[in-house]
Amino acid sequence: MTKTTGNQGRNQQPSALENFKPLLVDVAVPLGAYYLLKDAFGMSTFAALAWSSVVPAARTVWSLVRERTANALALLILTVNVVGLALSLVSGDPRLMLAKDGAVSSTVAIGILVSVVLGRPMMTEGMKPFLVKGDAANEAAWERLVSGTAAGSADFRRKERAFSVVWGVALLLECVARVVGAYTVPVDTMVWLGGVLMAGVMVLAFVVSGGVAAGPMGRILADEANKADETPETPAPAGVAQAVAV
16 A cells, blocks of 8 residues: 655645736736737727736636635726726826726825734735745744744844735836826837836746745745754653553
8 A cells, every 4th residue: 555645745835827817817818918909900909908807807706706706806906997998988088097907006006005914914825835835834834933933033024024014015016017008108119118017026026026025934934844843742741641551
C-alpha cells in the first residue's frame, strides 16, 4: 500500500497563469473586443467601448456567483464599474468611459488605504495563500504573528500594512495617469495604453511590495514556523506516564 506524503494533502500554490488570468480577462479581452467591434463591425467609438466594458463586469459577477462569497474588493470594483458605465451611457462621452477605469483604480486604492488605517489591510487576504502555501505549520505561525503572541509580530504587522500601502499608492498613481490620458490622448490610443498602464503598475507593485513587505514577511513566517517545530514537547508527569503504561 502506497503511503501518502505530507505535501499531497496541502493546497497547491496557484500557477502563474491562474494568477494573471483576471488581468488577461480584464485587459486583453476588452482590448480585442473594442478593435473588433469598431473596425470589423463598424460600431462607433462609444458603442465599442461600452460593449467591451461589459466583459470585466460580467467576470466579476460570475466570480461572486461561483464562489458564493461576498469579497469586499470584488464588490467594490463591480459597483464602481456599473456606476461608471451608467454615467457614461447617460453622457455618451467615450472619454468619460475611459476615465471610468481611473475611477475604479482610485476607489479601490482609497478602500485599501482606509483598511490600513482601520488596522485590517485589505490586500492581506490575497497575499496570505502565497506565504502560507496550505501548510498547517505556516498557518499556525501566521495566526500567532497576527495575534501579537509571537516575537516577530510587531515587524510582521508593519510589513503587512506596508504591502497594502504600496498597492494603494500604486493604484492612485494609475488613476491619475488614466484620467489625464483619457482627456489628452486620442481615444483609440488610450484604449490600448490603458491596458499597458494597468499591466505596468501591477508589475511594479508586485516587485516593490514583494521587496519591502511580502519577502520579509515570508522570512519572518518561516522563522516562526521553525521555532514551533524545534520546541521540545513537555514530558508528561510520572504519574500520568505510569497510568498510560498500565
